[in-house]
Amino acid sequence: MSQCYCGSHLDFQHCCEPIHSDSALAIYPEQLMRARYSAHVLGLVDFVINTYHPSCNAPQQRDAIEESINSQWCGLDVISASIRNNENEGFVHFKAYYTQNQQQFCLQERSRFIRENGIWFYIDGEFPQENTPTKLGRNDPCHCGSGKKFKKCCT
Template identity: 60%
Template sequence: MQENSLCPCGSKQVYAQCCQPIHADTKQAIQPVQLMRARYSAHVLKNVDFVIATYHSSCQAALQAEAIAESVDSHWVELDVLDAPTPKNTEEGYVEFKAYFEEDGQRYCLHERSRFIKENKEWRYIDGIMPEENIDPRLNQTIAKTKIGRNDPCLCGSGKKFKKCCG
């Protein structure tokens, strides 16, 4: 990516002044939203190593490198940060966002409220939840009663068909 190009995170800043410094040194992410934007940009730029490195160590992301690489390999097209309050606790922060990607001519949305915690004085992604409106009502049924067709939306909330996701 050219240094004078706009940053993929959608900040309307040039990459060299936005996510690139964080890609070079994660200590540059002063707020969780900065790390989250840099992680999104790393997805766009196919920088799997950065995504893995910015998981909290308890996630053992290196053991999931293949699955993470597959996620990064999607065609990410847009990021919309919905809420990124300044952390009240200096060790934990949250960012709610929608990240859009395209696959097989379809546009999908990953809507998440991500949790970041500090590890060795640096922000790290630890986990996230999907807001209630994204939870598939089939998840409230027992397994015996749940019927999922191959072309039904996946229960995980990815927006993909079950057969292309968890099926």
């Protein structure tokens, strides 16, 4: 069994893989967010599109979603997760690390999720900072958690 891509330290089979088969299995917004991250790693464009709230018109943004998925995703840090408004609105603040053109970047977002008919959907997010290159030296540890040096891992 392999560890899940979302960084939960659980086996993929018991973490994000079941949610990729049925997004209704995500009980909390954090589970859906982690499954969306894993879907980016695995290139599961349809899963990402289907987990947007219908009001977002994600199918019309397919090209942009595919482009973001084509980055090399290296690691995920969940900073906080909460549920509000009678448990039908949730927030997940996270940092996702990715590599483009041999440079590593950090996407920081506070995602908002809405639950309708018992199913969580991504609706939008706030970006507290620009996606700027992270300053990693070639000998610094990679954010993916492999324990390898950045130069030997996610480049």
